[in-house]
Amino acid sequence: MHDIIGRQRDNWNHLLLHSTNSLALAASAMAALAPVAPPTVAALKASAGALLATAAVTMAAVNRIQPSQLAEEQRNATRLWRQLERDVSYRAAAGAVVTDADVQEAMDRVLALDAAYPLPLLPGMLEKFPKTVEPARWWPRRRPQPQPLKSRRSKSFGRRAGSSSNGWTPELEEEMRGLLRVLRAKDEHQYLTVGRLVLTLNRGLAVAGPALAGAGAVAAAFIGSGDAGGWASGAAVLCGALAAAANTVEHGGQLGMLFELLRNCAGFYRKVQEDIEAALGEADPERRENGEVFETKVALLLGRSAADLRQFREMASPSFRDEDIKDYAGKLF
Template identity: 45%
Template sequence: MAALQASSLLFASSGSLSSRCHRGTIAATIKPPRLQTSTLHLPIPKLSTGGLAEEMELRSITVTTIRNTPTSSAEINTTTTRPEPEANDSDPKVIKKVYAIMEAVADRVEMHRNIGEQRNNWNCLFLTSINTITLSAATIAGIAATSAVGGLRSPILSLKLASTLMYLTATGMLIIMNKIQPSQLAEEQRNAARLLKQIHGEIETIISCGNPTVSDVNEAMEKVLAVDRAYPLPLLGVMLERFPSMVEPAVWWPQPRRRTANSKELGVKLDCNGWNRGLEEEMREVVGVLKRKDKADYLRLGGKALKLNQILAITGPLLTGLAAVGTAFIGSPFHGSWAAGLGVVAGALASIVNTVEHGGQVGMVFEMYRSNAGFLKLMEESIESNLNESELGRRENGELFEMKVALQLGRSLSELRELAASSARKGEMGEEFASKLF
């Protein structure tokens, strides 16, 4: 009230007051009078010149208090301390572990690639060497048989010995080659290099997205170790069985773990997470087609390739062994006629069988069918693990998952939905294969 009275006195004693109006705005210029203390003794209260500054400072403190939300008033007066890291900040140790795993995976990729090339060279060198030895032994056996017919007894023994030793050498090399199956070994290393390269890309994606967690580290470790178990590098002791009694899909992934709900990562509400009843029915139909058609077909073809490889693996050494026995009896008065034919013909047949088995890379074909069946099995488990999860928030995002399934099968989204609709209408009668990729 005293300030209001002082303000009115100042306006009343003002000598000049000029005002100007322009486009609805009013500008006023006030010239306060010079007060002389000797003549004027009015009780004018002192105006506080620092009130505005104090008010602005108070507002600044209020805004800062609201933003910082201290738990007590004592926190305002404390000294400046380092702010605590936010919840989404990554632990430096976790990042170092992720990079260490990525470096190990890159080293494994190069290792499997180099060893795969080496074992592919084994297949070519073994094939060429064994065929050369076998055909040379057959030629020498024929020369020995001709010398025996002509009555030349002196060179027969040396020719017989040379041909027999060459056949025995070819038999031993064939047994070793059929045991390790170099073409199948090379295919295993190619698959391992491809899978490890895929894991390397997934780790790079995790790092680029930021904020890797301990769960990401453990999952990457499990994937790498699962590939090591599925495609071992050593040959002795841990080599995969080459002629199993039953054809089963290759397994190179760890057991699926329950996903944790993370709405910030998914970017959607956890109540739906991109899933609906229609998408669930579509995925169930896709799983049914994969089991009935694709995986069953690859296992059937893998079984045929395995049987053919078994027959050829037994026939090759058997023929070279018989050829060695035949050459040993060349020139004999009782068995000379059939021994010469056995030594030459069996050697030629052994060369043909060896070319079909290892030149045609039947072991590699079997491993390819087995790995394809494993890829389809992985898709089945991935789809079923999402469908069996009752909490939608713990599933992988439905729209993203549908796109992944379509790409893995070499289909567009519309083609995938048409496949599911066709399977629902026709059932097992006349349905097509799910995969168009291979």
């Protein structure tokens, strides 16, 4: 369903873009011809005003729902649902014992994913112009795990001995803390900052397009009315052309899709952060995922090798300032 609806909404974007531009440009042509064709000035004036008013209403509706962003939401939902299906299928085919906790985890992922990318258009659609830009979230919030009393002892004993425990060493923990700091200060911050700029531009064009088309419709009503007829025709032509240009930049450039893409990239890095925080938050290393496996998994998610992550150890020090961080943790996006 997400795949089908994503294709449908992508078709909406192309259809509505070309239809609205055709309305605005046809109205501009009629407004330009009206002063030089006195016998048909009334018909051309009425037609230009009606087309510009229709274009203004259509633009306002399309800008409200952002079809390109809707299509991107469904593309991401399709990918994540398929990923969830592969995870569940692999676990079932592996022959491992499936516990109640495994079933609950899968159900939590289903519900979180369903809430993150709703199918209905109205009601339930995600807010297209949020006041604050936050990373997309499609994974469930972690439940706090009960800590056994011996956790602190085993951790401190391992540190005094200087040996690894379940693949975890003090050096690996420092590496993960430094990586966590870089992810938060550079990667996630970068995508949220650019996302705010795209959102501001998109919001401005969403207001400018219908406003210009509406102003053109008002100007078209004065075509042929004495001394005001000349400037009214030029104003209607100019407003219609500018409205089509704003609509093309907004929906032809798919700014809604770009904003959603940036939110999802920031969400990707937020998820990596939460995975690292969950691993470091477990006091007993024996209850964590194997340290070497975890390091390799994080490196692959970031498009790096495990050896590349060692450069982030020094950034875990409080004396190292965020302003001094030059490199980004991720290389995929």
